[in-house]
Amino acid sequence: MTELIAPSSSASSGTNAAVTCTNCNLDNLCIPKGLVREEIDELTLLVNRNNIRQKGEPIYHAGGSFKGIIALRSGSAKLVTLDSNGNELIVDFIFPGELLGFDGLASQVHSCSAIALETVNFCHLPAQKVEQLAANTPGFSNVLLQRSCDQYESQVENMMLSRRTADERVACFILRISERLRVRGYSELEFRLTMSREEMGNHLGIAHETISRIIRNFQDRNLIEVKSKQLKITNKKELFNFYTSYSLNSPK
Amino acid sequence: MTELIAPSSSASSGTNAAVTCTNCNLDNLCIPKGLVREEIDELTLLVNRNNIRQKGEPIYHAGGSFKGIIALRSGSAKLVTLDSNGNELIVDFIFPGELLGFDGLASQVHSCSAIALETVNFCHLPAQKVEQLAANTPGFSNVLLQRSCDQYESQVENMMLSRRTADERVACFILRISERLRVRGYSELEFRLTMSREEMGNHLGIAHETISRIIRNFQDRNLIEVKSKQLKITNKKELFNFYTSYSLNSPK
DNA sequence: CGACGCTTTGAGGAGATTCAAGACACGTGG
DNA sequence: CCACGTGTCTTGAATCTCCTCAAAGCGTCG
Secondary structure, three states: OOOOOOOHHHHOOHHHOOOOOOOOOOOOOOOOOOOOHHHHHHHHHHOEEEEEEOOOOEEEOOOOEOOOEEEEEEOOEEEEEEOOOOOEEEEEEEOOOOEEOHHHOOOOEOOOEEEEOOOEEEEEEOHHHHHHHHHHOHHHHHHHHHHHHHHHHHHHHHHHHOOOOHHHHHHHHHHHHHHHHHHOOOOOOEEEOOOOHHHHHHHHOOOHHHHHHHHHHHHHOOOEEEEOOEEEEOOHHHHHHHHHHHHHHOOO | OOOOOOOHHHHOOHHHOOOOOOOOOOOOOOOOOOOOHHHHHHHHHHOEEEEEEOOOOEEEOOOOEOOOEEEEEEOOEEEEEEOOOOOEEEEEEEOOOOEEOHHHOOOOEOOOEEEEOOOEEEEEEOHHHHHHHHHHOHHHHHHHHHHHHHHHHHHHHHHHHOOOOHHHHHHHHHHHHHHHHHHOOOOOOEEEOOOOHHHHHHHHOOOHHHHHHHHHHHHHOOOEEEEOOEEEEOOHHHHHHHHHHHHHHOOO
16 A cells, blocks of 8 residues: 655645744644644644645545544545445545544544545644654643544534434535635635535435535525535525524425 | 532442442443553542432533543433534433543533433542643543544444434444443343433434334344333344345345 | 536435324322 | 322324435536
8 A cells, every 4th residue: 555645855845845833824723723832833843744635535544554643734625434334424524724633543543534625735743743742742632632522512513413404404514614614714605615416415414416406495595606516605694594493483 | 500520528438438440340441441550540549439310410511611521330321412402412321431521621611411311320530630630641641532532433433323224223222232231241132221212212313203113123023122121132133234234135 | 529427307205203192101199 | 009190102194304216417528
């Protein structure tokens, strides 16, 4: 099996040599969030920057040994695993500033694969540096623990979502992506859905045909405008109401 | 609001004064798993033992400040949260040797309530001792991180389960409980379901009427025998096949 | 321009829910 | 000890949501 994560020497061209964890525009989202200045300086020295993958290429593989922590700088990715029948299950989609790799931290073996949905650029903190930092930098273990515990929340949210109707799930999905992009400085009302309908449906537990029908329905209600993968939210408030209370009282 | 977790002085009667984390029969499941001898000795000194709750009583409350880590010694509990419409959602059921409290570790505020399903006895590591141990005991932060990352796995498992049919979910639910009890030294084939059908359905995302119908169906197929809450697995292999491959090829 | 994959749309059917009613279990008080 | 009441569990019938299968439209890339 080929080495999936290239050493920084081969990947980091001179184009962006001045970027460090201190002056990175994602420092309020990525690992540095929660660290003090000296800790960030230490982190800066250990991170491999400017790793690139094209659409469809893996960042790491399920079953492979723990590769360390990945921070996505640009682009988007999907985190997938295989269920017991060998079917792909998309656990999450990943956006800039978000961390990857926790699926291998406890057992030292990745239970998921991370696959680029478009061209991605990411930073890589290798496994042995993770251990080194965790041992020497108290703030760092806290950050890891913090992020890892956050997944409890996300587990609960996913559970709640799986109880709702297909319409509510799609509305919620769109709004969550909107919010995640907003926090990262992108437009919250107009963006590209980088995943296919199939992938969306896989993640939400809905047939892709149903996804299509629901998106059409949302357009007919003037909640959104969709042109292939390009999406524009035209009535955010109504879209939000739709997914919180539609099933309770709203007429057809 | 009353203090939910009593200090050990009031709760620990003299009946079991000799129990420590070292000689506890759950030491291969609870926090000590992964710690070396001296670390366990240190832990022993900080834990409040023999806390009791009766059926229906809370161990801690959603919305309350982080109370520390709880280790269940006997009995069973449910971990519940409220969805955005105010409905109860049962995130998990808890058995002896399992840890509780991670839902408050990151944010310092519990997002879930832990409620006893029957009389429970638990150990309590108070919040400030958690911090103290995390700072001074490298093994301890690792244990926390480890357990917390394990929840990634469980999130993925839950996601997979939510894609299966109601029958498969119930079969899987029974088998998982069986396995969790087996590991803890209880009978794996005959046990009491301490939760109601309603609670089971809530956790699995199935109406309680459907739970009843499926349990009847399993009985008719001679996979299990059920008398109210008492359950006996009579054909474990078939029950297992049922949930792994039923939907693929098996006739009615 | 043609082939391929992705998306959309329609029709029919399966699985699970909801509503309604009856059976059973458990605890209380007579 | 039994009658009674409450809450839980079971069962049935009607309904609905979403899936599956099938086919046609659209876009993209060689």
